[in-house]
Amino acid sequence: MSETAEIKLDGQTYNLPVVTGSEGEKAIDIKGLRGETGYITLDSGYKNTGATESAITFLDGEKGILRYGGYPIEQLAEHSTFLEVAYLLIKGELPTKEQFKDFNNKITRHTLIHEDMKQFYEAYPRKAHPMAVLASMLCTLSTFYPESQDADRDIDSVDLTITRLIAKISTIAAWSYKNSVGHPVVYPQNKFNYIENFMNMMFSMPTEEYEINPVIADALDKLLILHADHEQNCSASTVRLVGSSKANLYSSISAGVIALWGPLHGGANQAVIEMLDKVRKDGGSIEKWVEKAKDKNDPFKLMGFGHRVYKNFDPRAKIIKKACDDVLENLGIQDPILDLAKKLEEVALRDDYFIERKLYPNVDFYSGIIYKAIGIPTDMFTVMFAMGRLPGWIAQWQEMINRKEPIGRPRQIYTGPTVRDYTPINNR
Numbered sequence: 472m473s474e475t476a477e478i479k480l481d482g483q484t485y486n487l488p489v490v491t492g493s494e495g496e497k498a499i500d501i502k503g504l505r506g507e508t509g510y511i512t513l514d515s516g517y518k519n520t521g522a523t524e525s526a527i528t529f530l531d532g533e534k535g536i537l538r539y540g541g542y543p544i545e546q547l548a549e550h551s552t553f554l555e556v557a558y559l560l561i562k563g564e565l566p567t568k569e570q571f572k573d574f575n576n577k578i579t580r581h582t583l584i585h586e587d588m589k590q591f592y593e594a595y596p597r598k599a600h601p602m603a604v605l606a607s608m609l610c611t612l613s614t615f616y617p618e619s620q621d622a623d624r625d626i627d628s629v630d631l632t633i634t635r636l637i638a639k640i641s642t643i644a645a646w647s648y649k650n651s652v653g654h655p656v657v658y659p660q661n662k663f664n665y666i667e668n669f670m671n672m673m674f675s676m677p678t679e680e681y682e683i684n685p686v687i688a689d690a691l692d693k694l695l696i697l698h699a700d701h702e703q704n705c706s707a708s709t710v711r712l713v714g715s716s717k718a719n720l721y722s723s724i725s726a727g728v729i730a731l732w733g734p735l736h737g738g739a740n741q742a743v744i745e746m747l748d749k750v751r752k753d754g755g756s757i758e759k760w761v762e763k764a765k766d767k768n769d770p771f772k773l774m775g776f777g778h779r780v781y782k783n784f785d786p787r788a789k790i791i792k793k794a795c796d797d798v799l800e801n802l803g804i805q806d807p808i809l810d811l812a813k814k815l816e817e818v819a820l821r822d823d824y825f826i827e828r829k830l831y832p833n834v835d836f837y838s839g840i841i842y843k844a845i846g847i848p849t850d851m852f853t854v855m856f857a858m859g860r861l862p863g864w865i866a867q868w869q870e871m872i873n874r875k876e877p878i879g880r881p882r883q884i885y886t887g888p889t890v891r892d893y894t895p896i897n898n899r
């Protein structure tokens with residue numbers, strides 16, 4: 472007999488089904504609860520709510536485990552490439568050599584964006600944050616491909632939209648940067664692989680040859696892999712929620728970009744560097760800023776610390792810390808910000824406040840230092856995160872559509888005034 476959970480409400484006992492995942496995770500299925508009992512469950516911030524069953528990514532926050540399609544993140548980061556991982560997330564299996572060749576070719580052939588889109592770039596203020604430009608441009612793609620409006624279209628046209636998104640996001644991202652510094656945009660070139668192409672569009676100038684450093688290309692590829700999916704986080708849930716209304720894929724992804732932008736989510740990578748810079752300019756006293764972070768009357772938080780699900784360590788942060796050392800060593804860079812970051816980590820990890828609350832450095836703590844060393848400007852950091860997360864968002868959206876999930880629509884407990892009569896303000 473299948474397992475059930477017993478719940479007692481108003482003197483009556485109800486049995487609710489228990490759902491077990493492939494890694495033994497358990498959930499109480501409360502779908503029928505309100506219909507049977509009149510009760511809903513309350514969980515602000517969805518701290519204990521499973522929004523879906525998903526076969527894409529497994530995460531055990533207590534043990535610091537992250538796997539895409541069963542493959543440990545450590546192995547993927549060490550041995551695979553970002554495009555292979557994108558294929559894995561979207562198709563559910565790693566590609567064969569032939570499948571990869573075909574996938575890679577398709578992505579390479581779709582990197583150009585419509586010439587008319589250049590006009591939009593010119594219209595944005597130079598100071599526009601590249602995340603705003605990225606989100607707008609991704610949504611704008613839907614205006615150039617109106618046939619993509621229907622989320623329930625045949626597989627081939629959904630496939631084409633997915634190809635376009637992965638191919639064009641790197642061009643859109645690099646052009647957002649070029650526009651922000653007032654430099655001419657650089658067109659994609661098919662002779663490069665995915666990451667080299669992005670680097671060339673970001674860094675090459677009409678005035679001089681740009682040479683791609685393979686150590687940097689490798690580090691960037693690794694960073695994209697580490698960011699590629701993270702199950703039901705704020706932005707992935709946003710993509711699924713927006714997509715559940717049958718909004719088109721471009722717009723659903725654009726909404727995900729906006730959710731990612733916030734400093735409590737992907738925007739933390741920019742906030743970490745800004746915070747470390749502030750600490751440095753303030754004299755470099757780590758202890759002072761740790762005390763501020765602990766003070767409940769002070770809104771300051773240690774950016775890059777803490778995570779909703781990781782309560783031991785963030786496996787991505789471990790990999791990034793090593794990659795960070797490698798890149799800085801290769802480039803011969805001694806960054807005082809890195810020294811501050813290491814000291815901050817040391818002090819915080821010894822402090823009871825952080826130990827009791829299980830607050831550890833997360834993925835964003837070290838990624839900014841690598842981006843900075845590579846020459847990526849601070850306000851582009853979260854754009855890098857978005858490029859990495861794109862395959863995950865696509866996979867989450869696709870799974871939601873394929874599972875025919877209903878429109879996302881939570882309930883609430885109303886706490887406002889009870890019924891009262893309207894009094895017109897203009898009656899004399």
Ligand code: CMC
Pocket residue numbers: 516701704734735736737739764765771772773774775776777778779780828830833834835
């Ligand atoms: N500095 C100081 N105190 C913190 C921090 C921090 N960075 N993070 C959490 N706390 C405290 C928090 O005040 C609370 O204390 P208390 O129990 O006394 O009220 C306790 O730790 C639990 O925190 P919470 O806010 O209930 O945890 P949450 O799961 O709601 O929030 C978080 C998770 C990531 C939003 C939060 O830890 C945070 O704001 N961190 C800084 C921003 C950051 O680095 N975000 C990137 C997350 S990783 C990238 C991604 O995948 O999005």
